[in-house]
Amino acid sequence: MASEPTPNPQTERIPVMQRILDNPFLLLFIGVVFPAVFYIIWGIMELVTIPVAR
Known part of the structure; x- marks a missing residue:
């Protein structure tokens, strides 16, 4: 038997x-x-979408 x-x-x-x-x-x-990078990217996206005040 092997x-x-x-x-x-x-x-x-x-x-x-x-x-x-x-x-x-x-x-x-x-x-x-991972959460830090996610929230930083999310914050940058929120800042970019704010309309410019005139």
């Missing part, structure tokens, strides 16, 4: 999403930067 070879832990690649979700500092960075 047994299946077990994968070597050193050669097995960790998926990218698992590496991102396992890093709390990266999650903190993403959680702060």
